[in-house]
Amino acid sequence: MRCEEELLPMNEQPIGVFDSGVGGLTVLKQLALCLPYERLIYLGDTARLPYGTKSRETVLKYSMRNASFLLEKGVKCLVVACNTASSLALEEMKERFAMPVIGVIHPGAKKAAAASRTRKVGVIGTLATVRSRAYETAIECYGADIEVTSVSCPLFVALAEEGWVDDEVTYRVAERYLRPVQGKGIDVLVLGCTHYPLLKPVLSEVMGKEVALVDSAEAAANEVAVSLRAEGLAAAAEGAAAGGAPTICLTDRSLHFLELGEKILERPLGEVEYVDLG
Amino acid sequence: MRCEEELLPMNEQPIGVFDSGVGGLTVLKQLALCLPYERLIYLGDTARLPYGTKSRETVLKYSMRNASFLLEKGVKCLVVACNTASSLALEEMKERFAMPVIGVIHPGAKKAAAASRTRKVGVIGTLATVRSRAYETAIECYGADIEVTSVSCPLFVALAEEGWVDDEVTYRVAERYLRPVQGKGIDVLVLGCTHYPLLKPVLSEVMGKEVALVDSAEAAANEVAVSLRAEGLAAAAEGAAAGGAPTICLTDRSLHFLELGEKILERPLGEVEYVDLG
Numbered sequence: 087m088r089c090e091e092e093l094l095p096m097n098e099q100p101i102g103v104f105d106s107g108v109g110g111l112t113v114l115k116q117l118a119l120c121l122p123y124e125r126l127i128y129l130g131d132t133a134r135l136p137y138g139t140k141s142r143e144t145v146l147k148y149s150m151r152n153a154s155f156l157l158e159k160g161v162k163c164l165v166v167a168c169n170t171a172s173s174l175a176l177e178e179m180k181e182r183f184a185m186p187v188i189g190v191i192h193p194g195a196k197k198a199a200a201a202s203r204t205r206k207v208g209v210i211g212t213l214a215t216v217r218s219r220a221y222e223t224a225i226e227c228y229g230a231d232i233e234v235t236s237v238s239c240p241l242f243v244a245l246a247e248e249g250w251v252d253d254e255v256t257y258r259v260a261e262r263y264l265r266p267v268q269g270k271g272i273d274v275l276v277l278g279c280t281h282y283p284l285l286k287p288v289l290s291e292v293m294g295k296e297v298a299l300v301d302s303a304e305a306a307a308n309e310v311a312v313s314l315r316a317e318g319l320a321a322a323a324e325g326a327a328a329g330g331a332p333t334i335c336l337t338d339r340s341l342h343f344l345e346l347g348e349k350i351l352e353r354p355l356g357e358v359e360y361v362d363l364g
Numbered sequence: 365m366r367c368e369e370e371l372l373p374m375n376e377q378p379i380g381v382f383d384s385g386v387g388g389l390t391v392l393k394q395l396a397l398c399l400p401y402e403r404l405i406y407l408g409d410t411a412r413l414p415y416g417t418k419s420r421e422t423v424l425k426y427s428m429r430n431a432s433f434l435l436e437k438g439v440k441c442l443v444v445a446c447n448t449a450s451s452l453a454l455e456e457m458k459e460r461f462a463m464p465v466i467g468v469i470h471p472g473a474k475k476a477a478a479a480s481r482t483r484k485v486g487v488i489g490t491l492a493t494v495r496s497r498a499y500e501t502a503i504e505c506y507g508a509d510i511e512v513t514s515v516s517c518p519l520f521v522a523l524a525e526e527g528w529v530d531d532e533v534t535y536r537v538a539e540r541y542l543r544p545v546q547g548k549g550i551d552v553l554v555l556g557c558t559h560y561p562l563l564k565p566v567l568s569e570v571m572g573k574e575v576a577l578v579d580s581a582e583a584a585a586n587e588v589a590v591s592l593r594a595e596g597l598a599a600a601a602e603g604a605a606a607g608g609a610p611t612i613c614l615t616d617r618s619l620h621f622l623e624l625g626e627k628i629l630e631r632p633l634g635e636v637e638y639v640d641l642g
Binding site: 140144243244247 | 410411412417418419421422518519521523525526532536537540615617618620642
């Protein structure tokens with residue numbers, strides 16, 4: 087595949103996207119919608135998931151390995167479709183790689199800052215994301231007056247993976263986790279993990295209609311589009327990729343990924359390539 | 365450390381124990397109780413946990429890597445304190461390594477077969493363990509007349525890791541998961557994952573007093589003791605290790621491991637060694 091890719095001009099090269107698992111497909115789906123002429127390669131590090139409970143050092147190591155794999159596939163741009171990796175490893179990836187590297191934190195923070203009228207925003211994420219305070223820092227860039235309350239929700243990924251997405255148990259777990267962000271006057275809740283949009287029915291019921299749920303997928307896809315145009319890297323409408331299905335690579339066979347992946351993308355995943363990254 | 369070890373006779377070498385995370389400490393604790401004269405080294409593969417949702421191929425790769433690490437530490441015997449790795453990788457480890465390799469499936473199966481009067485046994489475990497049918501095969505060795513009903517309980521590990529070990533949410537999840545093993549006349553439920561003993565209060569409430577909960581930790585420790593004596597590998601009472609604390613190695617820094625680990629062992633963990641296994 088590499089040889090063929092090399093014959094293509096840079097702007098016809100694929101966009102590389104990675105996540106620890108299936109959650110980043112919410113970003114891939116938005117990219118496919120916003121950028122129909124782009125080729126997309128997605129890497130799910132299913133052999134090492136989840137990232138959200140692991141240390142900065144380990145998430146950084148895995149992220150660099152994922153990025154290097156996509157680089158070898160000849161990608162022109164890297165999308166880190168994982169909040170934990172975006173929180174803990176984005177700066178290092180930007181320093182290491184010359185191409186545009188886009189995470190999900192800043193797009194989500196920008197969208198949240200623009201949407202909040204009460205200037206009080208809640209953020210939910212994995213343990214690692216919340217500990218990193220990456221959303222607090224990013225939201226401050228777009229609205230220094232905004233008060234941010236963050237809570238980690240470790241069970242949400244497992245509940246989403248189990249498919250209990252609109253379930254009484256999940257509702258009770260959500261009630262407990264979200265208590266610290268209730269009664270704070272927030273009008274925006276950032277879903278700071280790409281798995282959480284799967285739990286939207288429960289989250290919006292617990293938070294009430296007056297709280298907008300912000301997920302970064304759409305905002306991140308927009309930022310990718312802007313960045314590609316700015317760098318002269320956007321594919322031509324008549325390019326080689328138009329209408330093609332994304333290429334999906336996984337580091338481990340995962341029935342969960344295949345089942346949930348088709349639900350998220352609302353289309354068959356096609357052939358999945360299994361890769362050994364150690 | 366290696367050099368010192370090499371000066372010791374084989375029977376004074378340590379016993380190596382591994383698990384994907386903290387659950388295997390239930391086995392380590394029993395080993396320390398049953399075999400107070402033995403040196404113990406524990407490896408928790410926290411950088412790659414959990415194993416229970418991953419494929420056979422991946423669990424086998426990680427298990428071999430863990431075993432090789434312990435081998436380099438000069439262990440005389442290998443204890444696979446993880447049901448998933450015991451289900452998917454034990455035979456390969458036995459073939460590869462000359463030393464005794466002891467898993468948790470057979471000791472648990474033997475104990476369950478001996479305990480059941482109704483000859484109907486339930487098994488709960490991770491997705492990977494249940495799919496492997498390792499318990500069915502093992503229980504048949506000890507009681508061909510026993511009818512086994514197995515169910516996977518994917519959320520239990522996350523709930524135990526979250527510390528919700530005697531909690532209403534866990535109770536509701538347990539009620540749902542255990543429904544298929546209720547009304548089957550079982551009088552023994554095998555806790556086929558080293559995390560599950562942490563959830564005993566909830567599990568015994570849901571199953572009722574007439575159902576005995578079997579966990580493999582104690583049975584596995586007994587098998588290790590028997591095997592060491594049979595092979596002439598048991599440490600002498602006056603040996604170098606008597607009363608020493610186990611050595612704990614982890615592949616990733618994990619606050620969860622440290623917190624939950626001290627609860628399981630009911631003693632401080634001491635200094636933890638962090639190792640990079642790729």
